[in-house]
Amino acid sequence: MRVIIAGGGIVGLTAGIAFKSIGWEVLVCEQAPEIRAAGAAIGLWRNALDVFSEVGVGDSINAIGTSVETWFYDAGGRRLRAPGFALAEHQFLLVPRPQLNQLLAAAVGQENIRVNTRILAFEEEADHVKVRFTNGAVERADLLLGADGAYSAVRAQLDPGSAAQEHAGHHVWRGMIAAGDEPAEGSILTVGHQRARGGYVRTYGDQVVWMVNQFDSPAVTGTKKEEALRRAAHLNDNGWNDWLAKLIERTPEEQILHNQIMFVPALPRWTSARVALIGDAAHALSPHISAGGTLGVEDVRVLVNAVQKYEDLATALSAYETNRIPHYARVHELADAVERVRDAHEYAQEYASFTHWMLNDGYRASRA
Known part of the structure; x- marks a missing residue:
């Protein structure tokens, strides 16, 4: 089995590692001239760290991370936390994006990555998906995975009219x-x-x-x-x-x-018979909840588990979509509540409510 992954960011590279781990041939296509990071650092919660451990890169990522215990401050410097929440619901690992991307790319293998390679279009057939690139190249695979971010070329064809919108x-x-x-x-x-x-x-x-x-x-x-x-x-x-x-x-x-x-509006579908969206390509969120990367990495686990569970690929992709779409409807509800807060006290409460859900009900739903 072969997967072509559009996008060489954190989620695309993690997907490459995960599919390699179950014996698939992997090709990661990145439109930039090199694998590089967008941003300075990323906070990773337990949901993502457990996925990294499962695919064999957890120890390496922990080695370059800094454990952060979040507190919330008002404009006058008063330090706050909402009562009734566990310490784990205020802890994440802060990881520098450049080193993280380099580590993940090394685990995928440079021989499995093509840079300066952007997807133009795809055609689904009964037994394969044909992928055309802007440089004229054509590749065939069993699965095309759109991990190409908020401005996803894969999403543009799969869900026309779904362009990213300004927040x-x-x-x-x-x-x-x-x-x-x-x-x-x-x-x-x-x-x-x-x-x-x-x-x-x-x-x-x-x-x-x-x-x-x-x-x-x-x-x-x-x-x-x-x-x-x-x-x-x-x-x-x-x-x-x-x-x-x-x-x-x-x-x-x-x-x-x-x-x-920018954000991606709610989509009517994330998959077809041989194509799936993942990470920001499916659900780019406002970064104010500091969990978009974690949730995207968790998508990888749900998708790979479905592929392993169901012999028929279309059935597996449908199961993945069925799990993820309601999951992100709840994420949006909680993220909107965090955005609407009026002061630091409300922020501490609403943010802890989000992390509590993500680390408990959300975690379990992603491993059902």
């Missing part, structure tokens, strides 16, 4: 820089004024990752650094969070990432 008024700025003399405990996550949120935390290699975002943001007209500093000011009553502003000031302009947040 109106939601912008995020991020950076990673060598640690200085800022307090090691960081300020993740601060809920401030004007619907701004953000903070910083130490990570692998004596680096610091910082992030600021804002819902209902005014028009973005300045430089990336200027705009990030404006949001940081909303998180810093009485100067308690000056360290965040200092980190932003120290970050070179060209190393600051700014994104208008």
Whole structure:
């Protein structure tokens, strides 16, 4: 059996490792000239870490990660957690994206990865799917997996009219820089004024990752650094969070990432007889819940388990879709509740409610 995976990001590479582990021939196609990371670091929860352990890369990922215990702060620096939730529901592993992608690519094997390769179209036949690429190449496989992100070419053909949409008024700025003399405990996550949120935390290699975002943001007209500093000011009553502003000031302009947040609308289907969507290609979420990568990696487990359980591929893909679509309907409900909060107290409650569901009911549903 052979799978072609569109997209060489975290989810696409994880899928490549997982399908290799069950004996499939794998081809990962990445449109960029190299396997590279979009962003500075990613938080991975137990749902994803268990999948990585199952496919043999868990120890390596743990070795490059930093365990983070989340606290929530208001603009004046008061530290909060919602009562009644376990410590595990506030713990994740912060992993630098460049090192993570390199590690995953090595596990897939360079011989199984093609860069500068973008899918143009596909044609499904009774016994294979034919994939055409923009460079004129044609490949055949048993399964085509669209792990090509929010702007997925696979999704565009599978679900016409499903283009990614702007999360109106939601912008995020991020950076990673060598640690200085800022307090090691960081300020993740601060809920401030004007619907701004953000903070910083130490990570692998004596680096610091910082992030600021804002819902209902005014028009973005300045430089990336200027705009990030404006949001940081909303998180810093009485100067308690000056360290965040200092980190932003120290970050070179060209190393600051700014994104208008996009999302994928709810889809009528994720699969056909020989094609499936996975990760952001199926369900790109606003990053304010800090779990999109984890949930995408968990998709891999559900899909591979279905392929192993059912001899007929179409039946397996249907089972995968049946599991995932209602799962993400619940994710959206919980994520919307986190977005709508008015203050840090509400944020602590709603975010813990989300992680509790993800690590318990969501975890079990993905392993049913």
